Amino acid sequence: MSTVSTPPDASAVSNPPAPARRDAEATKTAILRAARYLLARQAHADITLKAVAERAGVSAPLVLKYFGNKDALFARVMSFQEDADALLDAPLDELGRHMVRHVLVSQRERGADPVLRIAFAPLHGDHGDVLRANFRAQVTDRLAARLTGPEAGVRAELAVAALLGLGVMFGIARGSELRALPVEQIVDRYAPTVQTHLDGRDPAQDVS
Structure with a gap:
């Protein structure tokens, strides 16, 4: 008995879901919000990436992945x-x-x-x-x-x-x-x- 294979849905192939990008944007937003919160309450020199990460609920390596280093993160935070x-x-x-x-x-x-x-x-x-x-x-x-x-x-x-x-x-x-x-x-x-x-x-x- 032969079976008929169903071709893949073209729209699913050409338009994959994008939750990863949304998650990345949400993570970056959380990191920036955490850095702004800390900067309003502490001197820049006293803020660590670990503290920013803990406030944002992410790992310190993830902060580095998205922003490179502390100076780059705070340059972004202090920009309007x-x-x-x-x-x-x-x-x-x-x-x-x-x-x-x-x-x-x-x-x-x-x-x-x-x-x-x-x-x-x-x-x-x-x-x-x-x-x-x-x-x-x-x-x-x-x-x-x-x-x-x-x-x-x-x-x-x-x-x-x-x-x-x-x-x-x-x-x-x-x-x-x-x-x-x-x-x-x-x-x-x-x-x-x-x-x-x-x-x-x-x-x-x-x-x-």
């Missing part, structure tokens, strides 16, 4: 480049809404907003200086370069200041009334404050 890519990823006339929504969703879904870590930069010490320099270059200066009109630098810093204030109240102070509101309702009420700075409008002109 990727965070700014996501924060500023919208046309200028929609940027206020996008930035506010981004901060709120980051807090609500991940419990953190990487841009907000500038609030924990030490006042003294080399890594505090590096964090502040990176934040200026990669967030506020980059935003200012997109703005037109006078005082672009001041307006960029005011817009980011408004955003950070919202992040602190929502994610750190955990204002109960604010957190009870739907995200889009907060966006509707708060985004115009941020957008006013981006547009360079005089708030007094918006008062009828």
